[in-house]
Amino acid sequence: MKPKSSRVFLASLAGFILVAILYFDEQNVYGLVRRISSKQEEPTLIRSLAENDEVLITLFSKTTNSDDLCKSMQTLKKVVGSPTAPIIMFHSIDIPAGEKSYFESCTERIVTFSYVHLDLPTGFEPEPDVDYSEAKKNRFWTTTVWTNPALDDYDIIMRFDHDTCFTIPDTTLPNLKNQFLNYHSHYFPGNVELNVKRLNGMYQLAENYMFEHEFRASHAALWQKIEFTHNAIDSLPNFQDSFEVIRKDFMLRDDIVAWHNLLTETAPFPYFTEGWNADAERFLTMAMFGTKSSIDTSLVPGYMQKNLAGGKRHNKVCS
Numbered sequence: 001m002k003p004k005s006s007r008v009f010l011a012s013l014a015g016f017i018l019v020a021i022l023y024f025d026e027q028n029v030y031g032l033v034r035r036i037s038s039k040q041e042e043p044t045l046i047r048s049l050a051e052n053d054e055v056l057i058t059l060f061s062k063t064t065n066s067d068d069l070c071k072s073m074q075t076l077k078k079v080v081g082s083p084t085a086p087i088i089m090f091h092s093i094d095i096p097a098g099e100k101s102y103f104e105s106c107t108e109r110i111v112t113f114s115y116v117h118l119d120l121p122t123g124f125e126p127e128p129d130v131d132y133s134e135a136k137k138n139r140f141w142t143t144t145v146w147t148n149p150a151l152d153d154y155d156i157i158m159r160f161d162h163d164t165c166f167t168i169p170d171t172t173l174p175n176l177k178n179q180f181l182n183y184h185s186h187y188f189p190g191n192v193e194l195n196v197k198r199l200n201g202m203y204q205l206a207e208n209y210m211f212e213h214e215f216r217a218s219h220a221a222l223w224q225k226i227e228f229t230h231n232a233i234d235s236l237p238n239f240q241d242s243f244e245v246i247r248k249d250f251m252l253r254d255d256i257v258a259w260h261n262l263l264t265e266t267a268p269f270p271y272f273t274e275g276w277n278a279d280a281e282r283f284l285t286m287a288m289f290g291t292k293s294s295i296d297t298s299l300v301p302g303y304m305q306k307n308l309a310g311g312k313r314h315n316k317v318c319s
Helices: 004-023 026-037 042-049 066-078 097-104 133-142 202-212 220-233 254-264 278-289
Strands: 054-060 087-091 111-115 156-160 164-166 243-247 303-305
Touching: 054 066, 054 133, 066 097, 066 164, 097 111, 133 254, 133 278, 202 220, 202 254, 202 278, 220 278, 254 278
Parallel strands: 054 087, 054 156, 087 111
Antiparallel strands: 156 243, 164 303
C-alpha cells in the first residue's frame, strides 16, 4: 500500500491535470493532439495553443477595383461561422483616409489596414524594364504572408478577393469544418482549373524535391490530377484562386517553409524568371504535404466568383 503522502501527491497531480484539461476548451485539446502528431517544434506548438482565432484577409493592390471589393465585403455577412472575425486589408499601395472609411462602411466587421512592401527576394537581380508586380504578389501569397506580424494573433485565415461572392449563409466559414483540416478551397469535382501560365519546370522541381527529400506526395488523389494534367497538356491544376481557408501553423511547418523558400527565395528565382505562381503552388503544396483527411475540396454552397473581366458581377446576389 502506498504511503498517504504519495496518495495525496498523486491525487493533487490528477486534479491539476483535470483542471488543465478543463482550462482548454475542446477545440484546443484536439488542436494539441493534432499539432503533436504533426511533430511541431515546441515554440510553434506553444504559439499555436494560443492562436485559435479566425481572420479574413485580402490584398489591395493597383489592380484591385474598390467598388468590387466593397461589394465582396458586403457578402461576407453571409459568412456566419464567426461573425465577429475581423478583416485585415493588406495593401501594397497607399489607401487614402476617405477610401479606408469607405471600406469600413462595407461591412459590420472590424477592418484594419496593414501596409506591405512587396519587394524582391534577397539575391535576385531584376532585369531593367521588367514589371515584377505579379511575381511580388505571388511571392507574398506563397511565402511572406505567413510571417507577417499582422497575423500574429490568428491561426485560421480566410482569404477573399474583389471577385469573391457569398450568396447564402454559411455556418462554418471562416472556420474549417474540424480540427484535423488544414486547408479548404472551393473546388468542382471532376473539373481541373488550369493555370494560365506555362510554368516550365515547376512540376519537375516538385518531383525532384520529393525524391531528394525521400518522400512521396501524401495526397495521392491530388497528385494524380497533377500528373495527368502535366502529361496531357503540360500545365498544372489550380484550386479556385480567390477564396481559401488556411491553417497558418500548417503553412509554417518546417518542411513546407523549406519548399516555399525554394520557390521564391532561392536562385534561379523561378517566380520572377519563369512566371510561376501561387495558384499552382497551392495545388502542389496540398498534394505533396496534405492528406485526404486534412484537405477539404468540398463545394461551398452559395459561393460565386464574379467574372470581372467579362463584366459579370451578379449584382442581384453579390451586393
